[in-house]
Amino acid sequence: MKEFEPVIGLEVHAQLATQSKLFCGCSSHGFDVPPNTNICPICTGQPGVLPVLNRKAVELGFRAALALGCKIRPTSIFARKNYFYPDLPKNYQISQYEEPFSEKGSLRLPGGRTIGVHRIHLEEDAGKLLHSIGNRDLDYSLVDFNRCGAPLIETVSEPDMRTPQEAYEYLTELKAIFQYIGASSCDMEKGEMRCDANISLREKGAEKFGVRAEVKNLNSFKAVKEALEYEIKRQAELLSSGGRVVQETRLWNEKEGKTAPMRSKEEAHDYRYFPEPDLVPLEADPAWVEKIKKEIPELPRQRRERLIKTYQLSEYDASVLTSYKDLADHAEGALKQVKSPAAYKVVANLEINQHLAKLNESKGDIGNSKVKPQQLAALADMTATAATLSTAAAKMVFEEMFSTGKNPQEIVKEKGLAQVSDDKAVQEWIKSAVSENQKAVDDFRKGNERALGVLVGAVMKKSQGKANPGLVNKILKETLK
Ligand code: ADP
Ligand code: MG
Ligand code: ZN
Numbered sequence: 265m266k267e268f269e270p271v272i273g274l275e276v277h278a279q280l281a282t283q284s285k286l287f288c289g290c291s292s293h294g295f296d297v298p299p300n301t302n303i304c305p306i307c308t309g310q311p312g313v314l315p316v317l318n319r320k321a322v323e324l325g326f327r328a329a330l331a332l333g334c335k336i337r338p339t340s341i342f343a344r345k346n347y348f349y350p351d352l353p354k355n356y357q358i359s360q361y362e363e364p365f366s367e368k369g370s371l372r373l374p375g376g377r378t379i380g381v382h383r384i385h386l387e388e389d390a391g392k393l394l395h396s397i398g399n400r401d402l403d404y405s406l407v408d409f410n411r412c413g414a415p416l417i418e419t420v421s422e423p424d425m426r427t428p429q430e431a432y433e434y435l436t437e438l439k440a441i442f443q444y445i446g447a448s449s450c451d452m453e454k455g456e457m458r459c460d461a462n463i464s465l466r467e468k469g470a471e472k473f474g475v476r477a478e479v480k481n482l483n484s485f486k487a488v489k490e491a492l493e494y495e496i497k498r499q500a501e502l503l504s505s506g507g508r509v510v511q512e513t514r515l516w517n518e519k520e521g522k523t524a525p526m527r528s529k530e531e532a533h534d535y536r537y538f539p540e541p542d543l544v545p546l547e548a549d550p551a552w553v554e555k556i557k558k559e560i561p562e563l564p565r566q567r568r569e570r571l572i573k574t575y576q577l578s579e580y581d582a583s584v585l586t587s588y589k590d591l592a593d594h595a596e597g598a599l600k601q602v603k604s605p606a607a608y609k610v611v612a613n614l615e616i617n618q619h620l621a622k623l624n625e626s627k628g629d630i631g632n633s634k635v636k637p638q639q640l641a642a643l644a645d646m647t648a649t650a651a652t653l654s655t656a657a658a659k660m661v662f663e664e665m666f667s668t669g670k671n672p673q674e675i676v677k678e679k680g681l682a683q684v685s686d687d688k689a690v691q692e693w694i695k696s697a698v699s700e701n702q703k704a705v706d707d708f709r710k711g712n713e714r715a716l717g718v719l720v721g722a723v724m725k726k727s728q729g730k731a732n733p734g735l736v737n738k739i740l741k742e743t744l745k
Contacts, residue, residue: 268465268500271473272431272492273382273423276438277416278448279389279456280324286388286415287315287358294410295454299394307388307413309354314542321386321415322546323556325365328417328447329384330557334369336548342386342540347533350407351391359387359418361537365546371421371441372565373433374583380422389414392455411455417447423462423473428492435459435485436587440564444589452484461488464509465499474499475509479523481516491516494523567592575599581612584620590631591615597637598644607641607648610658614640618662634669635662643672656729657681685732690723690739693731697722698743708744716740 285292288306306313326336343361364385372378394406419438425431439457442448450457464476477495482488494516499509513532514523562570564586571582571592585595598611619640623630643665647658653676664675676682684690698705701722707715716737723736 266500266504267468268496268503269468269470270426270428270492270496271423271464271466271476272425272428273462273476274421274425274431274434274488275460275462276419276421276435277389277458278328278419278442278450280321280328280415280417281446281448282318282320282324282415284318284320285413286318286321286386287413290413292414294408294414297410299406299408299410302410303412308409309352315358315540317543317546318415322365324415324447325384325386325417326548326553326556327445327560328419328442329366329369330553331441331445331447331560331563332369332371332381332384332419334366334381334384336366336553337363338548338550339363340365340385340546340548342543342546343537344540345387345535345537347535349390350405351393351409351412353391353409353412357388357390358540358543360385365548371434371437373430373437374565374568374579375433377424377430379424379430379434382420382422384417384419387416387418388412389416423464423476428489428496431461431492432485432489435488437564440587440589444562444564444567445560458482459485459488461492463492463495463499465496465503474503475511477509477511477523478513479516480513480526481518483518487516487518490521491523494521498523564592571596571599575608575611576605577608577612581609581616584616585612590629591620594619594630594633594637594640598640601638601641602648603641603645604649607644610644610648611640614644614658614662618659619666622663622666633666635665636669639665639671646672646676653681653683654729654731654733657683681730683732684727684730685735687735687739690727690731690735691743693723693726694719694736694739694743697726705744716744719744 282292284290285307288304290304290307291302294302306315329336340360340363342358344356345359346356348355364383367383369381370378371381389411391407391409391412394408396402421434425434439450442450448456459482461479461482462476464474466472466474479491479495482491502509511529513526515526516523568582568586571577571585572579586592595611595615599608602608602611619635623633643658643661646653647655653661661672661675661681664670665672697719701719704715704718719740720733720736723731724733
Protein backbone atom coordinates (compact mmCIF):
# COMPACT_ATOMS: atom_id res chain seq x y z
CA MET A 265 0.00 0.00 0.00
CA LYS A 266 1.16 3.55 -0.74
CA GLU A 267 2.04 5.78 2.16
CA PHE A 268 -0.38 8.60 2.82
CA GLU A 269 -0.37 11.66 5.01
CA PRO A 270 -3.67 12.78 6.57
CA VAL A 271 -4.66 16.44 6.30
CA ILE A 272 -7.23 17.56 8.85
CA GLY A 273 -9.14 20.81 9.41
CA LEU A 274 -11.80 21.36 12.08
CA GLU A 275 -14.86 23.57 12.26
CA VAL A 276 -15.92 24.11 15.86
CA HIS A 277 -19.10 25.75 17.13
CA ALA A 278 -19.07 27.06 20.69
CA GLN A 279 -21.98 28.67 22.48
CA LEU A 280 -21.03 31.99 23.99
CA ALA A 281 -21.63 32.29 27.73
CA THR A 282 -24.12 35.15 27.58
CA GLN A 283 -27.34 35.44 29.56
CA SER A 284 -29.45 36.23 26.51
CA LYS A 285 -29.60 35.24 22.86
CA LEU A 286 -27.74 36.87 19.98
CA PHE A 287 -30.53 39.09 18.66
CA CYS A 288 -33.28 39.12 21.32
CA GLY A 289 -33.66 39.23 25.08
CA CYS A 290 -34.64 35.57 25.57
CA SER A 291 -32.54 33.51 27.95
CA SER A 292 -29.96 31.48 26.08
CA HIS A 293 -29.99 28.68 28.67
CA GLY A 294 -32.42 26.42 26.92
CA PHE A 295 -31.16 23.17 28.31
CA ASP A 296 -32.77 22.80 31.72
CA VAL A 297 -36.15 24.36 31.01
CA PRO A 298 -39.28 22.95 29.35
CA PRO A 299 -39.27 23.06 25.53
CA ASN A 300 -40.35 26.28 23.82
CA THR A 301 -40.31 28.47 26.91
CA ASN A 302 -37.31 30.68 26.05
CA ILE A 303 -38.76 32.05 22.84
CA CYS A 304 -40.15 35.29 21.45
CA PRO A 305 -41.31 36.70 18.10
CA ILE A 306 -37.70 37.53 17.12
CA CYS A 307 -36.08 34.16 17.64
CA THR A 308 -39.06 32.34 16.16
CA GLY A 309 -38.95 34.43 13.01
CA GLN A 310 -42.30 36.13 13.11
CA PRO A 311 -43.02 38.99 10.72
CA GLY A 312 -42.54 42.62 11.63
CA VAL A 313 -39.70 42.22 14.13
CA LEU A 314 -36.08 43.35 13.99
CA PRO A 315 -32.93 41.78 15.47
CA VAL A 316 -30.75 43.76 17.91
CA LEU A 317 -27.16 42.58 18.31
CA ASN A 318 -26.13 41.42 21.81
CA ARG A 319 -23.11 43.49 22.87
CA LYS A 320 -21.94 40.88 25.39
CA ALA A 321 -21.86 38.21 22.68
CA VAL A 322 -19.65 40.44 20.56
CA GLU A 323 -17.37 41.06 23.51
CA LEU A 324 -17.00 37.34 24.24
CA GLY A 325 -16.44 36.62 20.55
CA PHE A 326 -13.72 39.26 20.41
CA ARG A 327 -12.16 37.86 23.57
CA ALA A 328 -12.05 34.35 22.09
CA ALA A 329 -10.56 35.65 18.85
CA LEU A 330 -7.93 37.73 20.63
CA ALA A 331 -6.99 34.79 22.86
CA LEU A 332 -6.24 32.88 19.65
CA GLY A 333 -4.18 35.75 18.30
CA CYS A 334 -6.73 36.58 15.59
CA LYS A 335 -7.05 39.98 13.99
CA ILE A 336 -10.34 41.77 14.56
CA ARG A 337 -11.76 43.21 11.38
CA PRO A 338 -12.59 46.92 11.82
CA THR A 339 -15.91 46.35 10.02
CA SER A 340 -17.63 43.05 9.57
CA ILE A 341 -21.04 42.23 8.25
CA PHE A 342 -23.78 39.77 9.00
CA ALA A 343 -25.19 37.59 6.25
CA ARG A 344 -28.27 35.49 5.76
CA LYS A 345 -27.65 31.83 5.19
CA ASN A 346 -30.84 30.53 3.64
CA TYR A 347 -32.13 27.03 4.03
CA PHE A 348 -35.37 25.29 4.80
CA TYR A 349 -35.51 22.98 7.79
CA PRO A 350 -38.08 22.56 10.58
CA ASP A 351 -35.62 23.62 13.29
CA LEU A 352 -35.17 27.02 11.63
CA PRO A 353 -38.41 29.02 11.79
CA LYS A 354 -37.00 32.07 9.95
CA ASN A 355 -35.80 29.88 7.06
CA TYR A 356 -32.48 31.63 7.32
CA GLN A 357 -29.76 31.78 9.88
CA ILE A 358 -28.01 35.06 10.60
CA SER A 359 -24.31 34.32 10.24
CA GLN A 360 -21.20 35.95 8.81
CA TYR A 361 -19.87 34.94 5.46
CA GLU A 362 -17.53 37.07 3.39
CA GLU A 363 -16.46 39.41 6.14
CA PRO A 364 -16.23 37.57 9.46
CA PHE A 365 -15.31 39.58 12.55
CA SER A 366 -11.93 37.91 12.90
CA GLU A 367 -9.30 35.89 11.08
CA LYS A 368 -5.67 34.76 10.96
CA GLY A 369 -4.95 33.40 14.40
CA SER A 370 -3.29 30.27 15.71
CA LEU A 371 -3.33 27.75 18.49
CA ARG A 372 -0.24 26.08 19.88
CA LEU A 373 -0.65 22.43 20.83
CA PRO A 374 0.90 21.30 24.13
CA GLY A 375 3.42 19.32 22.06
CA GLY A 376 4.61 22.53 20.42
CA ARG A 377 3.07 22.40 16.90
CA THR A 378 1.09 25.44 15.85
CA ILE A 379 -2.26 25.08 14.11
CA GLY A 380 -3.56 28.01 12.09
CA VAL A 381 -6.97 29.48 12.80
CA HIS A 382 -8.44 30.59 9.51
CA ARG A 383 -11.37 32.61 10.83
CA ILE A 384 -13.92 33.01 13.62
CA HIS A 385 -17.39 34.29 12.94
CA LEU A 386 -20.57 34.94 14.89
CA GLU A 387 -23.83 33.21 14.13
CA GLU A 388 -27.08 32.20 15.74
CA ASP A 389 -28.01 28.64 16.62
CA ALA A 390 -31.00 26.73 15.25
CA GLY A 391 -33.61 24.81 17.26
CA LYS A 392 -33.59 21.16 18.15
CA LEU A 393 -35.62 18.31 16.66
CA LEU A 394 -36.67 15.39 18.80
CA HIS A 395 -37.29 12.09 17.07
CA SER A 396 -37.74 9.97 20.17
CA ILE A 397 -38.80 10.20 23.79
CA GLY A 398 -36.73 8.07 26.10
CA ASN A 399 -36.12 4.94 24.04
CA ARG A 400 -39.42 5.25 22.23
CA ASP A 401 -39.03 6.27 18.59
CA LEU A 402 -41.72 8.63 17.42
CA ASP A 403 -43.41 8.43 14.04
CA TYR A 404 -43.44 12.22 14.04
CA SER A 405 -40.90 14.80 15.19
CA LEU A 406 -41.10 17.39 17.91
CA VAL A 407 -39.36 20.73 17.74
CA ASP A 408 -37.90 22.79 20.58
CA PHE A 409 -36.98 26.39 19.70
CA ASN A 410 -35.24 27.18 23.01
CA ARG A 411 -31.84 27.10 21.36
CA CYS A 412 -32.96 29.14 18.37
CA GLY A 413 -30.96 32.34 18.26
CA ALA A 414 -28.44 31.30 20.93
CA PRO A 415 -25.08 33.00 20.25
CA LEU A 416 -22.36 30.88 18.69
CA ILE A 417 -18.87 31.42 17.40
CA GLU A 418 -17.60 29.14 14.67
CA THR A 419 -13.85 28.67 14.71
CA VAL A 420 -12.47 27.32 11.42
CA SER A 421 -8.97 25.91 11.53
CA GLU A 422 -6.48 25.79 8.69
CA PRO A 423 -5.95 22.24 7.36
CA ASP A 424 -2.83 22.01 9.52
CA MET A 425 -3.42 18.90 11.61
CA ARG A 426 -1.78 15.67 10.53
CA THR A 427 -3.04 13.02 12.94
CA PRO A 428 -6.30 12.26 14.78
CA GLN A 429 -4.33 12.73 18.00
CA GLU A 430 -3.47 16.30 16.97
CA ALA A 431 -7.13 16.96 16.24
CA TYR A 432 -7.94 15.67 19.71
CA GLU A 433 -5.31 17.90 21.29
CA TYR A 434 -6.46 20.92 19.29
CA LEU A 435 -10.02 20.45 20.55
CA THR A 436 -8.89 19.93 24.13
CA GLU A 437 -6.77 23.08 24.05
CA LEU A 438 -9.46 25.14 22.30
CA LYS A 439 -12.00 24.09 24.90
CA ALA A 440 -9.60 24.91 27.73
CA ILE A 441 -8.92 28.36 26.26
CA PHE A 442 -12.60 29.19 25.80
CA GLN A 443 -13.35 28.03 29.34
CA TYR A 444 -10.41 29.89 30.89
CA ILE A 445 -11.43 33.18 29.33
CA GLY A 446 -15.11 32.65 30.13
CA ALA A 447 -16.17 32.79 26.48
CA SER A 448 -18.00 29.46 26.60
CA SER A 449 -18.44 26.65 29.07
CA CYS A 450 -18.08 24.23 26.13
CA ASP A 451 -20.20 21.52 27.73
CA MET A 452 -20.56 19.02 24.91
CA GLU A 453 -23.39 17.17 26.64
CA LYS A 454 -25.41 20.36 26.50
CA GLY A 455 -24.48 20.93 22.88
CA GLU A 456 -22.41 23.98 23.80
CA MET A 457 -19.50 22.74 21.71
CA ARG A 458 -19.84 20.90 18.41
CA CYS A 459 -17.27 19.88 15.85
CA ASP A 460 -17.21 18.94 12.18
CA ALA A 461 -14.04 17.32 10.91
CA ASN A 462 -12.61 17.64 7.41
CA ILE A 463 -10.11 15.07 6.30
CA SER A 464 -8.22 14.18 3.14
CA LEU A 465 -5.16 12.11 2.34
CA ARG A 466 -2.21 12.93 0.12
CA GLU A 467 0.73 10.82 -0.85
CA LYS A 468 3.69 11.26 1.46
CA GLY A 469 5.79 14.11 0.12
CA ALA A 470 3.05 15.52 -2.11
CA GLU A 471 2.19 19.19 -1.77
CA LYS A 472 -1.27 19.32 -3.19
CA PHE A 473 -4.13 18.41 -0.87
CA GLY A 474 -6.39 15.50 -1.70
CA VAL A 475 -10.18 15.53 -1.94
CA ARG A 476 -11.74 15.80 1.51
CA ALA A 477 -14.69 14.36 3.30
CA GLU A 478 -16.47 16.36 5.99
CA VAL A 479 -17.62 14.27 8.94
CA LYS A 480 -20.55 15.36 11.08
CA ASN A 481 -22.43 13.98 14.07
CA LEU A 482 -19.39 13.89 16.32
CA ASN A 483 -20.59 14.00 19.90
CA SER A 484 -17.32 13.86 21.78
CA PHE A 485 -13.62 14.45 21.23
CA LYS A 486 -13.19 10.69 21.35
CA ALA A 487 -15.72 10.36 18.53
CA VAL A 488 -13.74 12.90 16.48
CA LYS A 489 -10.59 10.86 16.92
CA GLU A 490 -12.24 7.56 16.12
CA ALA A 491 -14.08 8.93 13.09
CA LEU A 492 -10.83 10.38 11.73
CA GLU A 493 -9.04 7.07 12.27
CA TYR A 494 -11.84 5.32 10.42
CA GLU A 495 -11.71 7.84 7.54
CA ILE A 496 -7.95 7.47 7.18
CA LYS A 497 -8.36 3.74 6.73
CA ARG A 498 -11.31 4.10 4.38
CA GLN A 499 -9.67 6.71 2.18
CA ALA A 500 -6.32 4.89 2.13
CA GLU A 501 -7.94 1.67 0.99
CA LEU A 502 -9.92 3.52 -1.64
CA LEU A 503 -6.90 5.38 -3.01
CA SER A 504 -4.64 2.33 -2.92
CA SER A 505 -7.06 0.26 -4.94
CA GLY A 506 -7.20 2.88 -7.70
CA GLY A 507 -10.39 4.50 -6.48
CA ARG A 508 -11.09 8.15 -5.80
CA VAL A 509 -12.37 9.97 -2.74
CA VAL A 510 -15.44 12.01 -3.56
CA GLN A 511 -16.07 15.30 -1.83
CA GLU A 512 -19.01 14.68 0.44
CA THR A 513 -20.47 15.06 3.89
CA ARG A 514 -20.46 11.88 5.94
CA LEU A 515 -22.10 10.99 9.23
CA TRP A 516 -20.30 9.21 12.05
CA ASN A 517 -22.21 6.24 13.36
CA GLU A 518 -21.01 5.79 16.92
CA LYS A 519 -22.60 2.38 17.40
CA GLU A 520 -21.11 0.86 14.27
CA GLY A 521 -17.85 2.78 14.47
CA LYS A 522 -18.21 3.84 10.82
CA THR A 523 -18.90 6.89 8.70
CA ALA A 524 -21.56 6.77 5.99
CA PRO A 525 -22.36 9.23 3.18
CA MET A 526 -24.95 11.89 3.98
CA ARG A 527 -24.79 14.14 0.94
CA SER A 528 -22.44 14.62 -1.99
CA LYS A 529 -21.03 17.90 -3.25
CA GLU A 530 -23.72 17.98 -5.94
CA GLU A 531 -26.40 17.71 -3.30
CA ALA A 532 -24.80 20.39 -1.15
CA HIS A 533 -27.08 23.25 -0.18
CA ASP A 534 -26.87 26.49 -2.03
CA TYR A 535 -27.28 28.84 0.89
CA ARG A 536 -27.81 31.94 -1.27
CA TYR A 537 -25.87 34.08 1.19
CA PHE A 538 -26.56 37.80 1.08
CA PRO A 539 -25.90 40.67 3.50
CA GLU A 540 -28.44 40.81 6.33
CA PRO A 541 -30.54 43.89 5.52
CA ASP A 542 -31.90 44.23 9.07
CA LEU A 543 -28.51 44.78 10.72
CA VAL A 544 -25.93 47.51 10.25
CA PRO A 545 -22.28 46.51 9.78
CA LEU A 546 -20.46 45.65 13.00
CA GLU A 547 -17.84 48.30 13.75
CA ALA A 548 -15.10 47.25 16.14
CA ASP A 549 -14.10 50.28 18.19
CA PRO A 550 -10.29 50.00 18.51
CA ALA A 551 -10.28 51.27 22.10
CA TRP A 552 -12.84 48.65 23.08
CA VAL A 553 -10.88 45.90 21.33
CA GLU A 554 -7.74 47.04 23.16
CA LYS A 555 -9.57 46.94 26.49
CA ILE A 556 -10.89 43.43 25.85
CA LYS A 557 -7.41 42.31 24.89
CA LYS A 558 -5.93 43.68 28.12
CA GLU A 559 -8.54 41.88 30.20
CA ILE A 560 -7.76 38.42 28.84
CA PRO A 561 -6.73 36.32 31.85
CA GLU A 562 -3.92 33.79 32.00
CA LEU A 563 -4.34 31.15 29.29
CA PRO A 564 -3.92 27.40 29.81
CA ARG A 565 -0.47 27.32 28.23
CA GLN A 566 0.83 30.15 30.39
CA ARG A 567 -0.64 28.52 33.46
CA ARG A 568 0.96 25.19 32.52
CA GLU A 569 4.35 26.82 32.19
CA ARG A 570 3.92 28.67 35.46
CA LEU A 571 2.93 25.51 37.36
CA ILE A 572 5.97 23.70 35.99
CA LYS A 573 8.23 26.54 37.07
CA THR A 574 6.72 27.27 40.45
CA TYR A 575 5.94 23.75 41.62
CA GLN A 576 8.43 21.65 39.64
CA LEU A 577 5.59 19.62 38.09
CA SER A 578 6.25 17.39 35.10
CA GLU A 579 4.94 18.44 31.67
CA TYR A 580 2.41 15.63 31.90
CA ASP A 581 1.11 16.50 35.35
CA ALA A 582 0.90 20.19 34.47
CA SER A 583 -0.97 19.55 31.25
CA VAL A 584 -3.53 17.28 32.90
CA LEU A 585 -4.01 19.68 35.79
CA THR A 586 -4.53 22.69 33.53
CA SER A 587 -6.79 20.92 31.05
CA TYR A 588 -9.77 22.70 32.54
CA LYS A 589 -10.00 25.72 34.72
CA ASP A 590 -11.85 24.32 37.74
CA LEU A 591 -9.34 21.51 38.04
CA ALA A 592 -6.42 23.91 37.70
CA ASP A 593 -7.93 26.20 40.34
CA HIS A 594 -8.40 23.28 42.73
CA ALA A 595 -4.91 21.88 42.19
CA GLU A 596 -3.27 25.27 42.46
CA GLY A 597 -5.27 26.01 45.60
CA ALA A 598 -3.77 22.87 47.12
CA LEU A 599 -0.25 23.49 45.80
CA LYS A 600 -0.26 26.96 47.36
CA GLN A 601 -1.14 25.56 50.76
CA VAL A 602 1.26 22.65 51.13
CA LYS A 603 3.98 23.19 53.69
CA SER A 604 6.74 21.17 52.08
CA PRO A 605 7.85 21.28 48.43
CA ALA A 606 8.17 17.49 48.67
CA ALA A 607 4.36 17.43 48.67
CA TYR A 608 3.93 19.15 45.25
CA LYS A 609 4.25 15.90 43.36
CA VAL A 610 1.90 14.21 45.84
CA VAL A 611 -0.75 16.87 45.21
CA ALA A 612 -0.48 16.21 41.46
CA ASN A 613 -0.73 12.46 42.01
CA LEU A 614 -3.71 12.76 44.33
CA GLU A 615 -5.57 15.07 41.93
CA ILE A 616 -4.86 12.99 38.85
CA ASN A 617 -4.94 9.42 40.15
CA GLN A 618 -7.45 9.66 42.97
CA HIS A 619 -9.58 12.75 42.61
CA LEU A 620 -10.22 12.65 38.86
CA ALA A 621 -10.90 8.92 38.99
CA LYS A 622 -13.43 9.37 41.78
CA LEU A 623 -15.10 12.32 40.07
CA ASN A 624 -15.29 10.33 36.89
CA GLU A 625 -16.89 7.39 38.67
CA SER A 626 -19.48 9.55 40.39
CA LYS A 627 -19.92 11.88 37.39
CA GLY A 628 -19.15 14.68 39.81
CA ASP A 629 -17.84 18.19 39.27
CA ILE A 630 -14.62 19.23 40.90
CA GLY A 631 -16.23 22.55 41.81
CA ASN A 632 -18.69 20.68 44.06
CA SER A 633 -16.24 18.13 45.40
CA LYS A 634 -16.26 17.57 49.15
CA VAL A 635 -12.48 17.52 49.07
CA LYS A 636 -11.31 21.10 49.44
CA PRO A 637 -7.87 22.26 48.25
CA GLN A 638 -6.72 22.87 51.80
CA GLN A 639 -7.62 19.30 52.83
CA LEU A 640 -5.82 17.88 49.82
CA ALA A 641 -2.76 19.93 50.76
CA ALA A 642 -2.87 18.56 54.31
CA LEU A 643 -3.10 15.01 53.04
CA ALA A 644 -0.21 15.59 50.64
CA ASP A 645 1.93 16.96 53.46
CA MET A 646 1.14 13.99 55.67
CA THR A 647 2.15 11.64 52.88
CA ALA A 648 5.25 13.46 51.73
CA THR A 649 6.79 14.71 54.92
CA ALA A 650 7.60 13.14 58.24
CA ALA A 651 6.37 9.97 56.56
CA THR A 652 3.25 9.90 58.66
CA LEU A 653 1.19 8.12 56.03
CA SER A 654 1.99 5.38 53.56
CA THR A 655 0.82 5.70 49.96
CA ALA A 656 -1.73 2.94 50.43
CA ALA A 657 -3.05 4.59 53.56
CA ALA A 658 -3.20 7.96 51.77
CA LYS A 659 -5.43 6.40 49.15
CA MET A 660 -7.80 5.11 51.85
CA VAL A 661 -7.86 8.48 53.54
CA PHE A 662 -8.57 10.20 50.24
CA GLU A 663 -11.52 7.92 49.55
CA GLU A 664 -12.94 8.71 52.95
CA MET A 665 -12.40 12.44 52.40
CA PHE A 666 -14.14 12.21 49.06
CA SER A 667 -17.26 10.61 50.46
CA THR A 668 -17.47 12.44 53.79
CA GLY A 669 -15.61 15.73 53.39
CA LYS A 670 -13.81 15.10 56.68
CA ASN A 671 -10.31 16.42 57.31
CA PRO A 672 -7.48 13.93 56.68
CA GLN A 673 -6.09 14.35 60.21
CA GLU A 674 -9.42 13.29 61.66
CA ILE A 675 -9.69 10.24 59.39
CA VAL A 676 -6.17 9.11 60.16
CA LYS A 677 -6.91 9.32 63.85
CA GLU A 678 -10.25 7.54 63.60
CA LYS A 679 -8.88 4.69 61.54
CA GLY A 680 -5.55 4.43 63.26
CA LEU A 681 -3.79 4.80 59.96
CA ALA A 682 -0.87 6.89 61.06
CA GLN A 683 2.36 5.43 59.84
CA VAL A 684 4.50 3.91 62.54
CA SER A 685 8.05 5.20 62.51
CA ASP A 686 8.91 3.96 65.93
CA ASP A 687 11.99 1.71 65.79
CA LYS A 688 10.80 -0.64 68.52
CA ALA A 689 7.45 -1.39 66.95
CA VAL A 690 9.05 -1.91 63.55
CA GLN A 691 11.68 -4.22 65.04
CA GLU A 692 8.94 -6.34 66.61
CA TRP A 693 7.19 -6.77 63.25
CA ILE A 694 10.49 -7.57 61.60
CA LYS A 695 11.33 -10.16 64.19
CA SER A 696 8.18 -12.12 63.62
CA ALA A 697 8.29 -11.70 59.82
CA VAL A 698 11.87 -12.97 59.72
CA SER A 699 11.08 -16.01 61.85
CA GLU A 700 8.17 -16.92 59.57
CA ASN A 701 10.07 -16.48 56.29
CA GLN A 702 13.30 -18.38 56.77
CA LYS A 703 13.61 -19.21 53.08
CA ALA A 704 13.53 -15.57 52.04
CA VAL A 705 16.11 -14.79 54.70
CA ASP A 706 18.43 -17.52 53.36
CA ASP A 707 17.89 -16.38 49.80
CA PHE A 708 18.71 -12.80 50.67
CA ARG A 709 21.86 -13.82 52.47
CA LYS A 710 22.87 -15.80 49.38
CA GLY A 711 22.70 -12.56 47.43
CA ASN A 712 19.16 -12.64 46.08
CA GLU A 713 18.14 -8.99 46.45
CA ARG A 714 14.57 -9.74 45.47
CA ALA A 715 14.05 -11.81 48.58
CA LEU A 716 14.19 -8.57 50.53
CA GLY A 717 10.96 -7.51 48.84
CA VAL A 718 9.23 -10.60 50.18
CA LEU A 719 10.34 -9.75 53.68
CA VAL A 720 9.33 -6.09 53.41
CA GLY A 721 5.95 -7.28 52.18
CA ALA A 722 5.58 -9.59 55.14
CA VAL A 723 6.46 -6.81 57.58
CA MET A 724 4.00 -4.41 55.94
CA LYS A 725 1.32 -7.05 56.22
CA LYS A 726 2.02 -7.61 59.89
CA SER A 727 1.75 -3.86 60.49
CA GLN A 728 -1.48 -3.65 58.46
CA GLY A 729 0.24 -1.21 56.10
CA LYS A 730 1.21 1.15 58.88
CA ALA A 731 4.94 0.55 59.10
CA ASN A 732 7.11 3.22 57.52
CA PRO A 733 8.50 1.36 54.47
CA GLY A 734 11.78 3.30 54.46
CA LEU A 735 12.41 2.39 58.05
CA VAL A 736 11.42 -1.24 57.46
CA ASN A 737 13.95 -1.46 54.65
CA LYS A 738 16.70 0.07 56.71
CA ILE A 739 16.18 -2.02 59.82
CA LEU A 740 15.65 -5.21 57.82
CA LYS A 741 18.97 -4.76 56.06
CA GLU A 742 20.73 -4.15 59.37
CA THR A 743 19.08 -7.18 60.94
CA LEU A 744 20.02 -9.48 58.09
CA LYS A 745 23.63 -8.33 57.78
P1 ADP B 1 -16.74 24.64 3.74
O1 ADP B 1 -17.28 25.96 4.16
O2 ADP B 1 -17.26 24.12 2.48
O3 ADP B 1 -16.86 23.62 4.82
P2 ADP B 1 -14.02 25.65 4.04
O4 ADP B 1 -13.11 26.08 2.96
O5 ADP B 1 -14.56 26.70 4.94
O6 ADP B 1 -15.19 24.81 3.42
O7 ADP B 1 -13.22 24.58 4.88
C1 ADP B 1 -13.74 23.98 5.97
C2 ADP B 1 -12.65 23.23 6.72
O8 ADP B 1 -12.07 22.23 5.88
C3 ADP B 1 -11.51 24.07 7.22
O9 ADP B 1 -11.27 23.74 8.56
C4 ADP B 1 -10.34 23.66 6.36
O10 ADP B 1 -9.14 23.70 7.09
C5 ADP B 1 -10.67 22.25 5.99
N1 ADP B 1 -10.12 21.81 4.70
C6 ADP B 1 -10.13 22.48 3.53
N2 ADP B 1 -9.56 21.76 2.55
C7 ADP B 1 -9.18 20.57 3.11
C8 ADP B 1 -8.55 19.37 2.62
N3 ADP B 1 -8.18 19.22 1.35
N4 ADP B 1 -8.33 18.38 3.49
C9 ADP B 1 -8.69 18.50 4.78
N5 ADP B 1 -9.28 19.58 5.29
C10 ADP B 1 -9.54 20.61 4.49
MG1 MG C 1 -17.95 23.22 6.37
ZN1 ZN D 1 -36.24 35.47 21.57
